[in-house]
Amino acid sequence: xxxxxxxxxxxxxxxxxxxxxxxxxxxxxxxxxxxxxxxQVAERTRTRVMAAVKxxxxxxxxxxxxxxxxxxxxxxAVIPTMENAIFARGIQAFQEELGRHGYTLLVASxxxxxxxxxxxxxxxxxxxxxxLLLIGFHRNARVYEFLKTRSVPALVAWAYxxxxxxxxxxxxxxxxxxxxARIVFEKGHRHIGMISADTTANDRARDRLTGVxxxxxxxxxxxDRMPVIETTYSIECxxxxxxxxxxxxxxxxxxxxxxxxxxxGALRAAKEMGLSVPGDVSITGFDDIELxxxxxxxxxxxxxxxxxxxxxxxxxxxxMVTKKITPKSVELQTDIRLRRTLGPPPT
Amino acid sequence: xxxxxxxxxxxxxxxxxxxxxxxxxxxxxxxxxxxxxxxQVAERTRTRVMAAVKxxxxxxxxxxxxxxxxxxxxxxAVIPTMENAIFARGIQAFQEELGRHGYTLLVASxxxxxxxxxxxxxxxxxxxxxxLLLIGFHRNARVYEFLKTRSVPALVAWAYxxxxxxxxxxxxxxxxxxxxARIVFEKGHRHIGMISADTTANDRARDRLTGVxxxxxxxxxxxDRMPVIETTYSIECxxxxxxxxxxxxxxxxxxxxxxxxxxxGALRAAKEMGLSVPGDVSITGFDDIELxxxxxxxxxxxxxxxxxxxxxxxxxxxxMVTKKITPKSVELQTDIRLRRTLGPPPT
DNA sequence: TTGTATGCGTTATCAA
DNA sequence: TTGATAACGCATACAA
Numbered sequence: 001x002x003x004x005x006x007x008x009x010x011x012x013x014x015x016x017x018x019x020x021x022x023x024x025x026x027x028x029x030x031x032x033x034x035x036x037x038x039x040q041v042a043e044r045t046r047t048r049v050m051a052a053v054k055x056x057x058x059x060x061x062x063x064x065x066x067x068x069x070x071x072x073x074x075x076x077a078v079i080p081t082m083e084n085a086i087f088a089r090g091i092q093a094f095q096e097e098l099g100r101h102g103y104t105l106l107v108a109s110x111x112x113x114x115x116x117x118x119x120x121x122x123x124x125x126x127x128x129x130x131x132l133l134l135i136g137f138h139r140n141a142r143v144y145e146f147l148k149t150r151s152v153p154a155l156v157a158w159a160y161x162x163x164x165x166x167x168x169x170x171x172x173x174x175x176x177x178x179x180x181a182r183i184v185f186e187k188g189h190r191h192i193g194m195i196s197a198d199t200t201a202n203d204r205a206r207d208r209l210t211g212v213x214x215x216x217x218x219x220x221x222x223x224d225r226m227p228v229i230e231t232t233y234s235i236e237c238x239x240x241x242x243x244x245x246x247x248x249x250x251x252x253x254x255x256x257x258x259x260x261x262x263x264x265g266a267l268r269a270a271k272e273m274g275l276s277v278p279g280d281v282s283i284t285g286f287d288d289i290e291l292x293x294x295x296x297x298x299x300x301x302x303x304x305x306x307x308x309x310x311x312x313x314x315x316x317x318x319x320m321v322t323k324k325i326t327p328k329s330v331e332l333q334t335d336i337r338l339r340r341t342l343g344p345p346p347t
Numbered sequence: 348x349x350x351x352x353x354x355x356x357x358x359x360x361x362x363x364x365x366x367x368x369x370x371x372x373x374x375x376x377x378x379x380x381x382x383x384x385x386x387q388v389a390e391r392t393r394t395r396v397m398a399a400v401k402x403x404x405x406x407x408x409x410x411x412x413x414x415x416x417x418x419x420x421x422x423x424a425v426i427p428t429m430e431n432a433i434f435a436r437g438i439q440a441f442q443e444e445l446g447r448h449g450y451t452l453l454v455a456s457x458x459x460x461x462x463x464x465x466x467x468x469x470x471x472x473x474x475x476x477x478x479l480l481l482i483g484f485h486r487n488a489r490v491y492e493f494l495k496t497r498s499v500p501a502l503v504a505w506a507y508x509x510x511x512x513x514x515x516x517x518x519x520x521x522x523x524x525x526x527x528a529r530i531v532f533e534k535g536h537r538h539i540g541m542i543s544a545d546t547t548a549n550d551r552a553r554d555r556l557t558g559v560x561x562x563x564x565x566x567x568x569x570x571d572r573m574p575v576i577e578t579t580y581s582i583e584c585x586x587x588x589x590x591x592x593x594x595x596x597x598x599x600x601x602x603x604x605x606x607x608x609x610x611x612g613a614l615r616a617a618k619e620m621g622l623s624v625p626g627d628v629s630i631t632g633f634d635d636i637e638l639x640x641x642x643x644x645x646x647x648x649x650x651x652x653x654x655x656x657x658x659x660x661x662x663x664x665x666x667m668v669t670k671k672i673t674p675k676s677v678e679l680q681t682d683i684r685l686r687r688t689l690g691p692p693p694t
Numbered sequence: 695t696t697g698t699a700t701g702c703g704t705t706a707t708c709a710a
Numbered sequence: 711t712t713g714a715t716a717a718c719g720c721a722t723a724c725a726a
Binding site: 364365375376378379380407408410411413415416417 | 720
């Protein structure tokens with residue numbers, strides 16, 4: 001056996017494959033095989049090599065591995081923000097499940113800005129993400145093309161659409177809101193309003209509004225005259241929007257909020273205005289974050305299985321990356337949590 | 348000029364430096380320079396090269412760049428969990444600031460488990476993180492040695508210790524708690540209790556407990572007889588622990604909680620037990636998460652500048668990585684938010 | 695200012 | 711089962 005081809009051991013630095021090979025008296029190819037497909041190596045040599053690996057404290061160089069194997073075992077996620085508990089929770093589960101499959105998570109946030117999201121997607125792709133988790137479908141077609149030419153698999157979460165080319169895992173924002181709204185109308189409400197996120201760049205927000213309108217139509221309301229305020233997802237904006245919407249004529253007896261954060265704001269505004277909830281006005285949210293059941297009175301909302309979504313999204317994405325398949329979209333079930341902020345309209 | 352050295356353009360795939368070079372009729376070295384140090388290239392050629400970059404939609408290959416330059420422009424963070432709003436908030440700011448400096452965030456979570464944290468640190472290092480953000484100082488010495496031999500700079504956040512070898516950014520958990528506790532004792536409380544996280548593996552929790560004991564000693568209380576319950580950071584555990592601690596004799600008139608999540612649980616338990624807060628018992632938290640001011644009654648707690656900490660941590664870490672310096676530890680200020688859960692003891 | 699040539703540490707193909 | 715060796719795509723020292 002000749003190890004002449006291997007350069008001499010350097011003074012002291014991070015050990016490389018060659019160092020291990022030299023120590024175990026085998027070729028670098030054999031060391032590489034020991035690490036990546038151990039069963040292709042004879043028991044004897046393998047133990048010898050592994051001993052050298054331990055002894056040197058060898059760990060493969062990430063860049064070199066990525067360059068040679070064309071994959072990084074890294075998955076990227078671009079989310080609006082971690083500050084919203086629903087994403088924090090989902091991403092936490094996502095990361096845990098990725099870890100179980102030997103993948104690491106690369107994250108970036110878009111702050112709900114379309115242009116920034118596109119930039120982040122490009123960045124994570126450039127950073128070598130093997131696959132991408134995206135939130136919702138709405139984005140420039142250019143982005144989808146980019147992903148396709150780069151052949152980076154992407155999965156959409158927090159939204160569901162069986163027809164779309166991009167696989168997704170989520171729930172029907174529209175149906176969930178229809179279910180909730182029907183219950184509200186059954187209580188007898190005839191004057192409603194909605195506080196929503198911007199519906200132009202946020203398909204989830206749009207679908208939720210559509211759901212309310214659909215149910216309102218069923219209930220025979222004049223959908224076009226329904227007050228809708230579009231604002232940003234924050235408690236303060238919820239406060240402000242609630243004040244505006246309650247100034248409408250006729251005054252709403254029930255206010256749908258695009259998410260729980262807005263609803264908490266609405267609740268606070270109602271208190272400040274001296275309005276009883278649900279005596280004077282009913283309020284509903286969406287997401288069922290921790291705050292929803294802790295609020296006073298507790299918030300009626302749509303429960304979304306964020307953790308399950310994160311966990312399963314990880315599994316799907318790993319499949320997409322490793323098996324190079326496009327999975328079927330998965331629809332998760334939401335359910336209505338009836339709590340104290342919903343009651344019959346004032347008589 | 349001869350471009351003979353460059354291989355012919357491949358059928359169609361992801362463009363490389365060579366493709367750009369061929370198109371712009373320059374060498375790969377020039378293209379590389381255009382991208383990394385534009386000022387070393389003549390205006391004329393640069394515009395030509397940049398046009399080719401745009402035209403081809405070229406983006407550098409991550410693995411190759413990492414291999415050649417020995418850096419990934421990636422920073423890793425190992426946090427207990429994203430589900431705690433304080434980390435979600437801090438990490439969000441951390442990531443935003445990293446982005447401004449051209450760095451991307453790699454995250455992993457330890458679920459407050461020491462062994463898992465060590466594994467995650469090794470994983471992120473193996474994934475080529477240029478630097479690491481860690482939470483608190485407590486971890487096996489082996490980990491610090493590992494980081495040193497690998498020469499991966501690490502910064503500790505959510506804790507502050509000017510003496511430690513590892514630079515840190517945070518605040519004195521002990522002093523913050525002393526400040527809060529002094530106010531409590533000034534109100535006249537003589538019987539207190541504490542609900543804490545596990546103090547063996549969590550240095551922040553330990554310091555907070557120390558703070559309470561210090562102030563209690565100052566106030567002339569018998570520190571050894573003070574009831575302390577160690578549990579896990581969750582609302583449910585807070586509920587359970589509060590029940591236990593209120594069964595103590597003499598019954599505490601004030602209960603310090605290791606964080607706001609536990610305090611929210613304590614608050615809920617008090618309600619369920621028919622106790623008035625602060626009439627029968629005062630409750631305090633730590634962190635000042637959103638819930639704290641939204642709770643009913645609003646929670647007296649220690650405000651921690653989580654966002655600022657995340658943002659500045661990013662800046663420090665980038666400095667450590669790029670300038671190869673060890674920055675001075677930074678101490679941030681906390682302040683007490685006096686809200687309704689704190690009152691004088693019942694007479 | 696630009697080009698040439700080499701090395702970075704793996705993986706993978708092909709031989710032996 | 712193992713070894714030699716050619717990519718992989720970029721950065722950079724050195725030369726022109």
